[in-house]
Amino acid sequence: MNILIDKKNQVDILFIAEGTYPYVRGGVSSWIHQLINGMPHYRFGIVFIGSRESDYGEILYALPENLDFLMVSYLFSSTSKPPIKGIEGEQKVLNHVEYIHEWFKNNQNSLPDELQKLDFYTKDVSEEFFLYSHRSWEFIEKKYYEKAPDIPFIDYFWTIRNIHAPIWIVAKIAQSVSKKAKVIHSPSTGYAGFLGALLAFNDRLHYILTEHGIYTKERKIDLLTNDFLSYRKFDIFKEPEEDDIVKRMWVRFFEGIGRFSYKRADDILSLFMGAQNVQIAYGADPEKCRVIPNGVDVDKLGKTLIERTNTIPPVITLIGRVVSIKDIKTFIRAIGIVQTKIPNIEAWIVGPTDEEPEYYKECLEMVETFGLEENIQFLGFKNIVDILPKSGILTLSSISEGMPLVVLEGFAAGVPAVTTDVGSCKELIYGGLNDLDISIGAAGEVVPIANPGALAEGYLKLLQDEEYWYQCQKSALERVNAFYTQKQFFSAYDELYQKALLQWQE
Numbered sequence: 031m032n033i034l035i036d037k038k039n040q041v042d043i044l045f046i047a048e049g050t051y052p053y054v055r056g057g058v059s060s061w062i063h064q065l066i067n068g069m070p071h072y073r074f075g076i077v078f079i080g081s082r083e084s085d086y087g088e089i090l091y092a093l094p095e096n097l098d099f100l101m102v103s104y105l106f107s108s109t110s111k112p113p114i115k116g117i118e119g120e121q122k123v124l125n126h127v128e129y130i131h132e133w134f135k136n137n138q139n140s141l142p143d144e145l146q147k148l149d150f151y152t153k154d155v156s157e158e159f160f161l162y163s164h165r166s167w168e169f170i171e172k173k174y175y176e177k178a179p180d181i182p183f184i185d186y187f188w189t190i191r192n193i194h195a196p197i198w199i200v201a202k203i204a205q206s207v208s209k210k211a212k213v214i215h216s217p218s219t220g221y222a223g224f225l226g227a228l229l230a231f232n233d234r235l236h237y238i239l240t241e242h243g244i245y246t247k248e249r250k251i252d253l254l255t256n257d258f259l260s261y262r263k264f265d266i267f268k269e270p271e272e273d274d275i276v277k278r279m280w281v282r283f284f285e286g287i288g289r290f291s292y293k294r295a296d297d298i299l300s301l302f303m304g305a306q307n308v309q310i311a312y313g314a315d316p317e318k319c320r321v322i323p324n325g326v327d328v329d330k331l332g333k334t335l336i337e338r339t340n341t342i343p344p345v346i347t348l349i350g351r352v353v354s355i356k357d358i359k360t361f362i363r364a365i366g367i368v369q370t371k372i373p374n375i376e377a378w379i380v381g382p383t384d385e386e387p388e389y390y391k392e393c394l395e396m397v398e399t400f401g402l403e404e405n406i407q408f409l410g411f412k413n414i415v416d417i418l419p420k421s422g423i424l425t426l427s428s429i430s431e432g433m434p435l436v437v438l439e440g441f442a443a444g445v446p447a448v449t450t451d452v453g454s455c456k457e458l459i460y461g462g463l464n465d466l467d468i469s470i471g472a473a474g475e476v477v478p479i480a481n482p483g484a485l486a487e488g489y490l491k492l493l494q495d496e497e498y499w500y501q502c503q504k505s506a507l508e509r510v511n512a513f514y515t516q517k518q519f520f521s522a523y524d525e526l527y528q529k530a531l532l533q534w535q536e
Contacts, residue, residue: 031101031102031103031202031203031206032101032102032103033099033100033101033102034100034101034102035093035097035098035099035100036098036099036100037098037099039073039098040209040210040211040212041073041074041075041098041099041210041211041212042072042073042074042211042212042213042527042531043072043073043074043075043211043212043213043214043215043527044074044075044076044077044099044207044210044211044213044214044215044229045062045066045074045075045076045077045215045216045217046077046079046214046215046216046217046222046223046225046226047059047062047076047077047078047079047217047222048079048080048217048218048220048221048222049079049080049081050062050078050217051063051076051078051091052076052078052089052090052091052093052100053078053080053086053087053088053089053090054086054090054351054382054385055090055091055351055381055382055411056349056350056351056381056382056435056436057242057351057435058217058218058242059090059091060435061217061242061324061435062076062217063091063094064516064519065520065523066094066096066097067094068516068519068520069096069520069523069524069527070094070095070096072096072527073096073098074094074096074097074098074099075097075098075099075100075101075207075210075211076097076099076100076101077101077103077203077207077225078100078101078102078103079103079104079105079200079203079221079222079225080102080103080104080105081104081105081106082104082106082107083104083107087384099210101203101206101207103199103203104199105195105196105199105200105221106192106195106196107199114161114162115158115162116162116163116164117158117159117162117163117164118163118164118165119159119163119164119165119166120159120165121165123154123155123156123159123163123165124165124166124169126144126150126154126155127155127160127166127169128169129142129144145290146231146294147231147232148201148204148205148208148228148231148232151197151198151200151201151228152198152201152202152205156198157195157198160194160195160198161191161195170186170187170190171183173190174186174187177275178275178276180275181275181276185276186275186276189276189279189280190279193279193280193283194283196221197224200221200224200225200228201228203225204225204228204229204232207229208229208232208233209233211229211233211235212235212236212530212531212534213235213236213237213238213527213530213531213534214226214229214230214235214236214237214238215237215238215239215240216237216238216239216240216291217240217241217242218241218242219239219241219284219287219288219291219292220284220287220288221287223239223287223288223290223291223295224287224290224291226239226291226294226295227290227291227293227294227295230294230295230296231294235534236296236297236530236531236533236534237294237295237296237297238295238296238297238299238526238530239291239292239295239297239298239299240299240300240301240322241298241299241300241301241305241309241432242301242432242433285312288312288313289312289313292309292312292313292314292315292318293313295314295318296318296530297318297320297526297530298314298315298318298319298320299319299320299321299322300319300320300321300322300432301321301322301323301324301432301433301453301454302321302323302432302433302453302454302457303321303457303462304453304454304457305321305432305433305453305454306319306320306321322519322522322523322526323433323454323463323513323514323518323519324433324435324438324514324519325438325514325515325516325517325518325519325520326435326438326439326441326442326510326514326515326516327442327516328442328510328511328514328515328516330415331414331415331418331439331442331443332442332443332444332507332511334415334418334419334443334444335419335443335444337419338419338444342422342493342496342499343376343420343421343422344372344374344375344376344422344493345375345376345377345378345420345421345422345423346365346368346375346376346377346378346421346422346423346425346448346489347377347378347380347417347418347421347423347424347425347440347445348361348377348378348379348380348381348424348425348426348427349380349381349414349417349424349436349439349440350379350380350381350426350428350436351381351382351385352379352381352382352383352385352386352389352390352393352408353385353386353389354386354389355428355429355430356426356427356428356429357427357428357429357450357479357480358379358389358393358427359392359393359396360427360479360480360481360482360485361377361379361425361427361482361485362377362393362396362397362400362402362406363396363400363482364427364482364483364485364486364489365377365402365405365406365486366400366402366482367482367483367486368486368489368490368493369402369405371490371494372490372493372494375405375493376405376406376407377402377405377406377407378407378409378417378421379406379407379408379409380409380410380411380412380414380417381410381411382410382411383408383410390408393408394408414436414439414443415443418439418440418443418445419443421440421445422445422492422493422499423445423446423447423448423474423489423492423493424436424437424439424440424445424446424447424448424474425447425448425449425485425489426447426449426450426452426455427449427450427479427485428449428450428452428453428479429450429452429479429480430452430453431449431452431453431454431455432453432454433453433454433458434449434453434454434455434458437449437455437458437459438458438510438514440506441458441473441506441507441509441510441514442507442510442511444503444506444507445503445506446473446474446492446499446502446503446505446506447459447473447474447475447506448474448475448476448477448485448488448489448492449474449475449476449477450476450477450478450479450480450481450485451476451477451478451479452479455476456476458473458509459472459473459474459475459476460472460473460476461509463513466512467509467512467513470505470508470509470512471501471502471505472501472502472505473502473503473505473506473509474488474492474502474506475488475491475492476488
């Protein structure tokens with residue numbers, strides 16, 4: 031744990047940022063930065079939780095003046111583990127472990143009292159017991175023979191260690207920032223939500239949970255689309271159920287800590303109604319749930335309209351990280367199709383390329399293979415104010431999203447959107463908040479995921495029909511100004527924070 035900023039005061043709102051602000055641009059990070067900058071009358075703090083220090087570079091944002099505290103911690107740092115020392119371990123501690131294990135396994139609704147106490151993780155069931163005790167080893171061995179005897183024991187053992195070891199890191203973070211804040215705000219469940227819940231239990235604070243995408247759902251997608259859990263055994267010798275067992279263990283864990291966050295949260299927020307329905311399905315109390323949409327600076331972005339040319343630019347812009355969940359490869363394939371109809375089409379991919387370097391390399395190779403070097407550019411990070419006026423379409427090819435801020439930013443700059451049917455995209459493009467929203471009309475097109483043909487068809491529909499493009503532009507501007515302004519966004523959170531701080535004073 032490393033404290034980079036500490037103005038020695040108790041902050042009003044402490045954000046728990048898992049793998050986002052201030053080391054990663056876009057998405058949740060932009061949202062946090064927007065809130066802190068937009069509410070100078072509150073003092074904020076950030077606890078950043080990353081994977082490993084080597085996974086992140088420099089701070090990517092100019093930190094706001096009202097950010098009074100910044101702590102950086104890593105869940106999988108080898109230096110964070112206690113020194114190796116074999117111990118026997120007490121039976122009563124093992125009983126605690128077995129009880130909690132059953133709770134996670136059975137998806138019970140009630141939350142065990144033990145899980146609510148910080149001392150449980152720091153004293154009752156210590157990290158040393160979990161990592162180095164004979165009883166812990168015997169318990170893991172017993173469960174292996176019960177649940178997964180067909181996979182290599184070493185893979186089962188390290189999966190258990192990797193899943194659970196961060197819990198004690200989170201508990202240590204909670205100890206170190208206890209009493210530092212008046213209100214806790216987490217933008218996700220997962221490890222961040224778990225830390226937020228622990229702090230809220232321990233310090234008896236108001237806990238706000240805002241989910242942009244549904245964390246548990248996104249981790250399931252990660253498990254299905256990535257091979258980071260694959261064994262060292264050659265695939266030809268590996269049975270399909272081996273991957274399935276390990277992935278189920280991870281999924282069950284994420285579901286468990288997700289329920290833990292939902293149970294403790296005082297306010298459970300989502301960005302659109304569809305996400306709220308998923309939260310409830312995963313165990314959130316409907317009485318705690320509320321929708322607060324994103325909002326954008328319509329005045330600032332609206333000024334870029336004067337910079338647009340009189341013709342529709344043959345430029346399709348994807349603003350986002352070059353990572354597998356954004357499905358950049360489908361976008362590349364779609365541009366290959368569009369290029370046969372509009373040879374001078376340009377595709378700009380605006381966002382960082384270093385998060386999944388192998389995926390980025392594969393995308394570059396795909397561009398070269400399709401002969402699209404003259405059409406597709408990877409621009410890295412750029413100011414959207416410079417990009418949007420030169421764009422004809424704003425696009426997303428993602429396989430998962432929450433409420434993408436870039437779509438709203440594009441709308442405010444007069445750029446229609448073509449997106450996959452993820453998150454709130456259908457609601458943003460076709461309307462869905464109320465009858466007035468629907469009556470505004472389409473602001474672009476929504477197509478199925480992983481379908482380059484449908485994506486290309488959406489691009490062509492807009493670029494080859496000028497009248498339809500201008501109709502979509504009009505709808506985009508009307509919708510964002512009516513329902514998704516930054517002023518509305520700040521007002522909703524200001525009301526929420528005032529209520530939470532009032533409870534803290536009581």
